[in-house]
Amino acid sequence: MAAGAGFSVASLYYAQPMLGAMGASLGASDASIGLVPTLTQLGYAAGIALLAPLGDRFERRRIILVKSLLLGAALLAAGLAGHLPGVLLASLLVGLMATVAQDVVPAAATLAPPEHRGALVGKVMTGLLLGILLSRVVSGVVAEQFGWRAMFIAAAVSVVLMGLLLRATLPRFAPTTTLGYGALLRSMGGLWMQLPPLRRAVLAQALLAMGFSAFWSTLALMLHARFGIGSAGAGAFGIAGAAGALAAPLAGRFSDRIGTQRVARLAIGIALLGFASLLLDGLLPVSLQLVLLAVSAVIFDFGFQAALVSHQTLVYGLQPEARSRLNALLFTGVFVGMAAGGGLGAMALAQGGWHAVVLLACATSALALWVRR
Structure with a gap:
């Protein structure tokens, strides 16, 4: 699977x-x-x-x-x-x-x-x-x-x-239901209104997705402008990000042990730390700036993915007979956040440079943490 x-x-x-x-x-x-x-x-x-x-x-x-x-x-x-x-x-x-x-x-x-x-x-x-x-x-x-x-x-x-x-x-x-197609889609609105934990999970994950997308959608442009790195080098940063996928099984196990709420807050805090560390690049030589980028990508990817798994675990437990619809609502929020983050990231890069993109990611992560308070 x-x-x-x-x-x-x-x-x-x-x-x-x-x-x-x-x-x-x-x-x-x-x-x-x-x-x-x-x-x-x-x-x-x-x-x-x-x-x-x-x-x-x-x-x-x-x-x-x-x-x-x-x-x-x-x-x-x-x-x-x-x-x-x-x-x-x-x-x-x-x-x-x-x-x-x-x-x-x-x-x-x-x-x-x-x-x-x-x-x-x-x-x-x-x-x-x-x-x-x-x-x-x-x-x-x-x-x-x-x-x-x-x-x-x-x-x-x-x-x-x-x-x-x-x-x-x-x-x-x-x-798990005999609803017709139209009623099935309409029922998603009812689930949204009936389940406050669903709304909080979707909003928090969407905010994290904004920062995540802002980083990855502008990274190649920044690398080319600042370091002269081409598309192949930019793509290689995906390997650093992939290391964060180790978060998924760990987040799942800890969600079972200590609860999804605690894991979600911890994961969002880790993502915020990863984004904030990017603000230190001006203190480092060029060679170490690239190392910082890779390490930060691992950290915030870890946090983003751990939060996603904890939110999925939470959402799937709300109404087992509606898991596909609940999953659709969660990932609609993630997609909206990704799309908004790509656009806002491009605007931030154009208007304020790379640090504006980083500050945008920090702000959306802080808002996500506030939602999960």
Whole structure:
């Protein structure tokens, strides 16, 4: 399940390091090829809101299989497309179907006994987070050696194989509601209004996501301007961030032992410490500034991911029969935070430089800690 979630969500990010090669191959301008990640993320947002809640209404194992097959078909279509419109349509479909990752994690929560739910959700989330953080590194290497089309084809094979494997090994999941599709979506508003712990968890994680996205969306620009480091070097920082994925199983185990509230507050504090440490770069020589960046990335990634797992564990325990809808609400908040952080981070970098981006991340983390007070 961890591998299935990781391979699925990685599909969202494979294209990002390959945009230059894709644009040159398809004869597309930078602005046009830049629509690929935009449509992928829009598709994912729509999939979270419109498709992820279906896990409560239909047999979840079948949903995982169908989405995996459709995701593989969309990735294959992207790899074989001979013109930009075909790639753009395939990118939208990739985003929609990559939400299969958001079916796998609630399935893990359903299978886990309550006293070990945090630990098992944390293990599956480790795979998902590693998929996010390492996808760009892998696609950059594969595209450079074998071409961008080979990366999409390999990705298609990986998600289809994982879908088939999950279908063969997972038990059957009984639907937890008989609501029609429209009523199912409307019920999410009711859950939001009825559950204050849900609102606090979503708001805190969204605020953390803003700072997280502000950092990663502006890092490459800062590295190029300040250190002359290119896209390959910027992508390598994803490896430093991936070390923070170790937080997921630890956060899950501690959530089971001492409670999700305490773990969430501690995790947010760690993220705030990681961001704040970046303000010390002016006191260091250039070589150590890069070390500080890498160490800080590990620290705040650790905090961000630990908070996410603790919030998931909390949310999944609120109403077990509505786990897919609760998961959709949580990740809608995360996505909104990511999108806002990317835009605000770009504005902060343009107006105030790198330290403005860091201060933005510190401010959003401090607000998240206040929400979880």
